[in-house]
Amino acid sequence: MFCRFADRADAGRALADQLKQYAQRDDVVVLGLPRGGVPVAYEVARALGAPLDVLVVRKLGVPWQPELAMGAIASGDALYLDEELMRETGVSQEELDRVLADEKAQLARREALFRDPQRASVDVAGRVAVIVDDGFATGASMKAAARALRARGPARIVAALPVAPYDAAERIAGDVDEFICVASPELFFSVSQFYADFGETTDDDVRAILARTSPASGHA
Template sequence: MQRLFPNRADAGRSLARHLRAYAKRNDVIVLALPRGGVPVGFEVAAALHAPLDVLMVRKLGVPWQEELAMGAIASGDALYVDRSMLREAAVTEPQFEAALAAARLELARREALYRDNRGAANIAGWTAIVVDDGMATGATLKAALRALRGLGTRAPAKIVAALPVAPTDAELRLGDAVDEFVCVLTPQVFFSVGQFYDDFGETSDDEVRTLLAAALKPPQP
């Protein structure tokens, strides 16, 4: 019987146990993909005693099936397009451009809301552990990783992709976009990320803001 995570917080604690080598280091930061990756990343950051920030990214969903990713965008205008999905779903250029424009607006809204006038963390030379609640097609994660690689002199020294669950070929799909791949579950039968959670309800903007604010507070003695 396939193991299920009770919720994203439990998934984050499970993931943190696979990342013990990065605990209590002064060169590690956890970058969570909003929104569902933030509860996972919060637990990872807490367990590793590492700072937490968001890596702003937005999936581009097929217009008539939003959960099906045809690409993604990230801060800095990083863009990943799944051309094979565009062909398979018969998405027209105007439809794609409309989805891209809407995604850029939503990305800007979230950036303003989640950062609350705080700038992005300075991660030059750091080890960045990029966390999400899981990976299906990999479009969202690829856009996020492209954004990191595109920072030039402000880029991290090492990028670790860390996930509770992903398909068996996930590491191969990401290729050299990451320096290390860490995943708790890589099941043979994979239909969706939510398949491996008891509770996979949508993470709200308020929950993201609350967790980011909590992560900024110094630990209690």
């Protein structure tokens, strides 16, 4: 049985060990998915000596079961919808439109919150972009993030996670160039089960982590 991570920082250090081939390279950028992916990404960026940035993603939850992702949106108008799940749950176009409107407003709010005038987006064009989250269950957020990032012209997109289901690589195979995961257990119910401390990462936590990095270079 896979042992739990102590917390997100511990998970980030374990993930960085799996990414050593990208250490100390000028062509690597690390992007954390707010909010929970940012503390993990910080440890990865620090270990690799790479710039750190955020890529804002919002999950589209089924209206009567918000924790169940029927899709996700990301910066740059990227959209991923799990059409099979939507059919199974009976979500109507009207219900989807309401969720989309709410989440687009939240995405814009977080973009403004995390992207102050002194912190422009790190350029990913022609570089290896490592997208980091604290784990995933459905892969919806990672798919949306990868699709948003692809439009910015990276040479390679790497999805990097501490933990994900055993079939996670198959779920996002068409959207990323490489998938790296510390653990992919068969018995998977939620990301939180693999952390001793899975406390909420707040907006203030994300801002504090970003404040530790150089606004000009993004280096952790």
